[in-house]
Amino acid sequence: MSAETKHKIQLHLDRAQDRTRQKVDRGFPNIERLFGKAHDQVLPFANACLGWRSKWSMVLDVMPYSKGGRHGQFLKQEFEKRIFSSQDLEQAIEQTVREYLTEVRNIESEMLVDLRADIADLPAFEAMATWNRDQFESRFAEAMKEATEIIGDDLQSNVSSQVVSLIAGEVLAQVAVRLGVSAGILGTGAASGWATFGVGLIAGLIVDQIVARVWDWWSDPDVELGLQLAAKLNALHDLICDGDDQVLGLRREFARMAEVRDHARRAAIQDLMDQTFSGAASTGHAPSVPSIH
DSSP, X not given: OOHHHHHHHHHHHHHHHHHHHHHXXXXXXXXHHHHHHHHHTHXXXXXXXXXXXXXXXXHHHTSTTOOOOHHHHHHHHHHHHHTOOHHHHHHHHHHHHHHHHHHHHHHHHHHHHHHHHHHTTSGGGHHHHTOOHHHHHHHHHHHHHHHHHHHTOOOOSOOOHHHHHHHHHHHHHHHHHHHOOOOSTTTHHXXXXXXXXXXXXXXXXXXXXXXXXXXXXXXXOHHHXXXXXXXXXXXXXXXXXXXXXXXXXXXXXXXHHHHHHHHHHHHHHHHHHHHHHHHHHTTTOOOOOOOOO
């Protein structure tokens, strides 16, 4: 492989890497929309938390022979109705992950088209010229699978529900651990959340942490509660998107995925070049292939 050919291949790989990294730095519109709507409902939710229906359900919970749970259920229902449900949050994150993986796959498809057009007419790559787009992508996918296995990472650039749910669930699990599992006002609802990577306890954690601090039977401090809720929503948003010292967050998760994918992509293209040169060498028309990394 000539230095010029090697340079061409590296340019296509570098361009794909840069484009993938740029996707990491963009915003997360699905999550922004969800939290934007949530902030619009902060004051109505605060009013509901401190209203007479809320207080009456709390009184009923402490009455003799009461089974309890009314107040927690009331707050949970109000939160899901006015702010968002754990399912809403999960879906927003999953859609964000799905869109990112789709974009990575599209970037790689475009890279393959451009790469094939750039080098397939060279003598050493005559065999590649006989591959149509589907064949090229199929061979690349096989090489990528082998490369990710060698690297030891399970990242796959597809949008299967299993892969998307796994990534979204891992992010939410980290957030749940970071916030801490409360045995407070949502009780069993929080405990059951672990069965779904912590998704089910997000709303419970927020409500549990803010209501107990500002409950005031007489003054109804809805503004104070609203401000605290807004702050908690901001903290949750930042943890999900950017993480902290304990939570990776979507941005850094995507950056990690991009780096792993870049290593696998380069290994896969190297493998394809090796295969092509190997076929050409068997006919005595090609030299050995130097690394393109």
